[in-house]
Amino acid sequence: MTLPYAEPLVRREPQPRVIPEPPRVGEPGGPHCGLCDWLADFEHSEHRPPLWYDDNWALCRATGVTIPGLVWLTSRTHHDSFADLPDELAQSYGPVVARVERAILALGDIARVHVYRWGDGSAHFHVWFYPRPLGMLEARREMLPLWAELMPEAPQEAVADAEAKIAAAMAETA
Numbered sequence: 001m002t003l004p005y006a007e008p009l010v011r012r013e014p015q016p017r018v019i020p021e022p023p024r025v026g027e028p029g030g031p032h033c034g035l036c037d038w039l040a041d042f043e044h045s046e047h048r049p050p051l052w053y054d055d056n057w058a059l060c061r062a063t064g065v066t067i068p069g070l071v072w073l074t075s076r077t078h079h080d081s082f083a084d085l086p087d088e089l090a091q092s093y094g095p096v097v098a099r100v101e102r103a104i105l106a107l108g109d110i111a112r113v114h115v116y117r118w119g120d121g122s123a124h125f126h127v128w129f130y131p132r133p134l135g136m137l138e139a140r141r142e143m144l145p146l147w148a149e150l151m152p153e154a155p156q157e158a159v160a161d162a163e164a165k166i167a168a169a170m171a172e173t174a
C-alpha cells in the first residue's frame, strides 16, 4: 500500500471539531436532495437514466471516472443510512450488492471490488463500488479511492463499455 503522493509527507494534527456539523445535501436545513427529483422522474430528466433499477434500487454512473466499472447504488427512496432503511430495502441490499459485485468482476482484470458507504456528502442512501485493477497493489485497501481521485480520466469508450456490460449483467440476473 502506498499513497499516491511522493514522500516526504508531513503528519498533520486533527482540526478542532465542528459541532454541530453543517447540514448535508438532503438533510433538514441543507440543500435540496436533487437525487430524489431525478429518481422520481429520470425518464424526463436531462441526466441519463440509471444503468439498472428496480423498485428499491438504482445503479448509477459516476462522473469523471478514472477506473472503468466504478458505479454507485442508491435507494429509490430517501433514507439516510443503514440504520434508517426499511426492512424491505435492508433485506434486498445484500442480494443486489452481490449482483453488482459479480457484474463488475465479470469485466475482467479486476482484483477486487471495494464497497464504500461514506454518506458524508449526501443524506440520500448510496454506496460506491470501486473496482481495484488487477495487479495495482499500491491501491489496496483505503488507498484505492485516493488513487481513483488522482488518476487521469479513463477513455470515454472504455467507461461506456464497462457500464454497458454491467447494465447487461444486471438485467440478465433480474
Ligand SMILES: [Zn+2]
Residues within 6 Å of the ligand: 026, 033, 034, 035, 036, 077, 078, 079, 123, 124
Ligand atoms: Zn433524496
